[in-house]
Amino acid sequence: MSSVRLLVLGTIRRRGVTHGYGVHQDLTAWRAETWTNIKPGSIYHAMDKLAAQGLIRAEDSGDPVKRGPARTEYTLTPDGEAEFKTLLESALKSNEFQQMAAGIAFMETLSRTQVIALLEERLAAQEASAVFLRTLPTESQPSDPSKHPELVGMWAGYMEHAVTATRRLLQSLHDGKYTFADDVE
Amino acid sequence: MSSVRLLVLGTIRRRGVTHGYGVHQDLTAWRAETWTNIKPGSIYHAMDKLAAQGLIRAEDSGDPVKRGPARTEYTLTPDGEAEFKTLLESALKSNEFQQMAAGIAFMETLSRTQVIALLEERLAAQEASAVFLRTLPTESQPSDPSKHPELVGMWAGYMEHAVTATRRLLQSLHDGKYTFADDVE
DNA sequence: TATTTTCTATTCAAATTTGAATAGATATAA
């Protein structure tokens, strides 16, 4: 699953009310190209679909400072808010880079406790995966790619790195860094 | 760009002659689901397109040990061989996981010297990227995701790991591991 | 003031990917 829907919902949610170009501008400003690769066409498609599903609603922005062509602005509906939470939770448990990145980008909208729980779930999966990858047999002159030491080693090494990264993030959260939905000042 | 074409061309090339299901079986056996996520439909689509472009050609397999429904078997044409090499070269220079993985899976079909050159190109790009990511400013209470220490840190950490992995692979190749197209026994 | 460029904003056809359905052949169990 791609992270377009989560990114679009999260961006609209963050802005309150916005249009396709606004979402695109934000993602560009966030250097999201580094961790995702979402093209304008995908944003507009996702928005049309979200609107058709009643997760976002066309809204007259109170802001008349309009530059350029006509735009259509949207806000989240209650269903959209629920869908955002669902997608975010699954992104935080995910092992896919794009999902993880989007998950981290929006994690502070959940409670610290919940994010920790989700990340612990991700960590367990990553640890199991890392262990499994190290059990795979390899051959120094591999008869097929599944036994190639470099291929298997690259994956195992990546998974071990991912475990470290998740642990580090969990530590930051335990240390009280960042401000989550349930943090009081 | 996805790695379907490279994977399909490489698999047919490796088998000499094969059909869509054969490609699918190989990719499954190679545990390719770990590093790519290619569904049967994509394989058949890619094959139709490759055939339409004259990169593969339908062929009567000499093998009458047919089990189950009718199949269409293909071989690479000379143009297909050239395309395979081109895609493989760009995969070995790539920073995308799926590309890299497919590149490593088939690297031994090139010459050792060429693979080293391509990986050195990849390494340079990764090093530059890692340095750049560490220059990005972050905020402890990030005003937007582009300044989130965890997001930026995750990418930088990943890139640094990737640099290490590429260096390690280069070392193996310099050490004379594996048998490349230009290696003599 | 006319022209060109840039920024704002979206649309659309074409290509690709997904997910599920279809269907033949062989093996298994009742």
Place this chain on the structure above:
DNA sequence: TTATATCTATTCAAATTTGAATAGAAAATA
């Protein structure tokens, strides 16, 4: 022997993604 499951093999509609085109408005330049 008959039903059922499993393995072989592909097809197809629907969903998504890409890449390029379109177009209005403002800024820059000549």
